[in-house]
Amino acid sequence: MISSLVAMKDAMSKKFDLLIQKEFEIPLLGELTYFLGLQVQQNKDGIFLSQTKYLKKILKKYGMEDSKPVCTPMVIGCSLSANDQSIIVHQPT
16 A cells, blocks of 8 residues: 555656646756745755845845845734735725
């Protein structure tokens, strides 16, 4: 039973690899580290995506590499919803 699940997983993985190679015209050369503008970091805790490389490029473009960093200007842990019932602050006309 276990060996058949492993074989099925391997077959699905190979099928996915071929689909990605065909769709995005990229070769698979080992562990994924950069994909569609996102940096990918994989470890035992999960997969983490970031745009550090892109942000550094933008900061360099505008001469802001040495600017002071600030915290995220948004409440952490806040859930956003398309069906939010809160008061509308701004309505474009």
